[in-house]
Amino acid sequence: MAVSVKEVAAEAGVSVGTVSNVLNRPEVVSERTVNKVSAAIEKLGFVRNDAARQLRAGHSRNFGLVVLDGRNPFFMDVTQGAQHRALENGYTVLMGSSDNSLTTEQQLLDLFEEQRVAGVLISPMHSDLSRLWKIREAGTPVVLVDRGSGDRSFSSVSVNDVEGGRIAVQHLVDLGRKKIAFVGGPQSIEQVQHRLEGAQSVIAGTADAVLQVMPTKQLTVLEGRAAGERILAMNPDERPDGIFAANDLLALGILQALVMSGSLRVPEDIALVGYDNIDFAQSAVVPITTVRQPAEEIGRTAVDVLLREAEAGADTVREQFVFTPKLVVRESTVGTGNAS
Amino acid sequence: MAVSVKEVAAEAGVSVGTVSNVLNRPEVVSERTVNKVSAAIEKLGFVRNDAARQLRAGHSRNFGLVVLDGRNPFFMDVTQGAQHRALENGYTVLMGSSDNSLTTEQQLLDLFEEQRVAGVLISPMHSDLSRLWKIREAGTPVVLVDRGSGDRSFSSVSVNDVEGGRIAVQHLVDLGRKKIAFVGGPQSIEQVQHRLEGAQSVIAGTADAVLQVMPTKQLTVLEGRAAGERILAMNPDERPDGIFAANDLLALGILQALVMSGSLRVPEDIALVGYDNIDFAQSAVVPITTVRQPAEEIGRTAVDVLLREAEAGADTVREQFVFTPKLVVRESTVGTGNAS
DNA sequence: TGCATAAAATGAATCGTTTCAATCATGCGG
DNA sequence: CCGCATGATTGAAACGATTCATTTTATGCA
The missing domain is CATH 3.40.50.2300 (Response regulator)
Structure with a gap:
């Protein structure tokens, strides 16, 4: 039922490696081949399987966002801002609401870990950040949203x-x-x-x-x-x-x-x-x-920080953004x- | 950095197949082994890689939801309802807002296809459902939300x-x-x-x-x-x-x-x-x-219908739910x- | 104790994409 | 016409969990 690169390759008369190159680095393959492959993709209705892609890559192109209350328009705006900025960089945002429940917060983090998100944005429920430490130690950058990090051990985007x-x-x-x-x-x-x-x-x-x-x-x-x-x-x-x-x-x-x-x-x-x-x-x-x-700006900035942390790897300088509220x-x- | 079943298997002194069985069908493995493996999982901090899992399975355990306006509290409530019901059945919901833009709607659907979502819930922007037909033909069930399906060709959950x-x-x-x-x-x-x-x-x-x-x-x-x-x-x-x-x-x-x-x-x-x-x-x-x-109920019902369609496979009876609005x-x- | 049978555990094959070292083709200067 | 550099293409290995046919171990009964 599902069309794979292999079939595209057969249809276009090239190897699977070439199909992959057309998909990811078209500049290294000749124009004629690009056309052939594109035609085959079009004809067969090929859609890249993201699971296989990220299995190889080791991580997904999703960020996980945990907010305190998904129905609060404030967090909707934060989410909106985050989602837009993420999309601009080829990422998507999985949003979950902890709804005042520690259990739910944990479940969402479990889920994000299983999905190997490229980073976690979270407005945590309380001050025990040990779980977040673990996540970061496992290689996933974490940014605190709408909440400072007392000892600056995490990057954060917050408001005073x-x-x-x-x-x-x-x-x-x-x-x-x-x-x-x-x-x-x-x-x-x-x-x-x-x-x-x-x-x-x-x-x-x-x-x-x-x-x-x-x-x-x-x-x-x-x-x-x-x-x-x-x-x-x-x-x-x-x-x-x-x-x-x-x-x-x-x-x-x-x-x-x-x-x-x-x-x-x-x-x-x-x-x-x-x-x-x-x-x-x-x-x-x-x-x-x-x-x-500044809800949307908080969301955007948080994604920016996360992108930088993801880029830099383990040895990152933590960033603390603190916006000033206005009456x-x-x-x-x-x-x-x-x-x- | 990431711990895999292989390492868990080594730690516990069993084969990878057994680890997988402990994870998915613990009833077929002896209690003693379950304990050994669980201990190893705990010790190494193993987290299942969902990408690998769904690569094998052929599809994910996510549903994709496209709403017209992510900031409208009505759709937030629909989303909430859908999310809860999905979670009860071990699924999660990826929510995206088309924001009045056909392009965005298409992008979200592209994304969902790449992610091989187990089903699509959508409040479509206009009446051209050809894209949705294609998605369904590729084996992904589709349910229309807050919108009937004129010719009953799609299942739908809507309000009169x-x-x-x-x-x-x-x-x-x-x-x-x-x-x-x-x-x-x-x-x-x-x-x-x-x-x-x-x-x-x-x-x-x-x-x-x-x-x-x-x-x-x-x-x-x-x-x-x-x-x-x-x-x-x-x-x-x-x-x-x-x-x-x-x-x-x-x-x-x-x-x-x-x-x-x-x-x-x-x-x-x-x-x-x-x-x-x-x-x-x-x-x-x-x-x-x-x-x-009844926003939340719409969301819940939509997921129910989707679950049934996913269960039944291709030869499903389409369901049309129409709620009656109240002043x-x-x-x-x-x-x-x-x-x- | 021996044997039939059930229970438990194994491990190789598989999913689809990406990567990269290796191979092949092309064109150009000498 | 040869050799070589550059560009294009190849194909096998790898990612990590699951499956299932097969093998190993345990259990019950005579």
Whole structure:
């Protein structure tokens, strides 16, 4: 059923080696032969078997990408960026979502190892990177995405999350909000941890300001809604007047809860800041002030770094890219022009 | 660098065939040997080379999935559903987005062919399915996703888009809206075409009702915003009082434009219906009435069908799944309890 | 203990492509 | 017309897992 080089060779009256050369280094074979072989390929509908190719090569031309949440538009954008840059260099990207599950993360890495991916891009769930060390020792380059590598032992492309948390909460404080809530979790996610640290640093430096941490199990709209309910149920005098959500999905959920109740106005009663600047943040009930991360650029850069590591082999210099986040101010903190 | 069965065999003091048996049919090998081999595998850190495996097998354990827009949450949900069901059966899904480009669609299919995927799931861009015929003739099962197969020559898992368009516009008409606009495109996308047909059928059966078609180049928030601007710029007496957008992203964009202008209220001046029921539709400025498609179930079902086709080989009965869409009413058409 | 039979283990052949040392053809200067 | 350099082509080996016909070992029974 499947046509192989052998049959192409027979059809064109040349050897298999020549067919392979036509495929991979046409410059070393005479024009007449190229034509003959091309015609045979066309006629028989030959399609190269990638498995055989990579068996010989020892590795594939795929990169493996593990993100924390495949449904979060932020990671979709990262993926998009990575996919494009990879394609430009003749690679493809296998994307998998760990979905908050360590088991799934492991499974994906197992899969990638079996497939002998040319490199791994990962936004790891926690700080135990031992598995990633093993993978790299086996010869597969690894780049951390959206997450720095504390001791610089891995290349990484990330955003300064502490700074992001800082500017978010500084913005709230500048608006006169003193009772701030940080909504986010799990703490095991380093990004969440860092954003919280940034928030705390602002509070520490501001008189009268207090921060209460409201943990969530995940970074989803649903969890956000639950957090919103909790805020609504609070005693009015302990209720925050400013909320910093660890990402936009949470913020969206919180906003939904608040708006649906009708009893608290955003931003008048509670100002809300999210994180990521996903497209949907600006089309929310109340457009959400957020901290922008250059998602596509992160994806592109990560692939660039990976390509360099793959090129250089074992003795690579690790690269640390850290982007600086930017505040995007919208109505969820400053209100609309007409409504006070 | 890479450990192969041969080395495992040496370490365990058995033959390569036995190692393979331990890996694939442990029931035929004695318990003692299984233990020896397992220990060797553990010790050497052996990871099966999938390329070699699938070279022998003749095909991989991957399915290829081509969606129209990888950033549309609807397709993300379809992908998620497909991925889960595939994983349950020991397969993985390679997802690619054709991004409105025929060339990209072709490239993805080329890639999938080279990778010898075990099956193709595709939401094709247009009605020329000749390429898909070829793929199937080469022995790879193909299932159409979110799109029926006119002549039933392919298995398909889809939603009745004509019905979807019908209930959307019927809803608008029931609310007394007579000047309806259909926003969507390109027409080459069959889903768009069908939703429009459904809309037209309602209009045809309703006295005084008129439908104007506002074509878009893509189904994105950005295009939606542009369409919204066009509506704002219209002469008030030719402006529609009801809009049916071909998907939620467009609806979101339209809503943004209308709300930002401040001169037209939704739903009082213009009622708006979207399509897909993506999560973000309900957290929009004005929560959007929409037509729900069971995205994850579509993905899951598509994989089920593909598995059956792969199982059955050439002489398969084609299956046509058609889900019925459901209207989800929100404030963008009926207003809030308190306002009006 | 011997023998028939079942269970377990073996290893060579296979999948399709790429690589590379070896061979063959071509053209050119002398 | 020969020798040689250059270019073109060849074909066998290799990649690593799986398969299966064959051989070896174990088990049960008389």
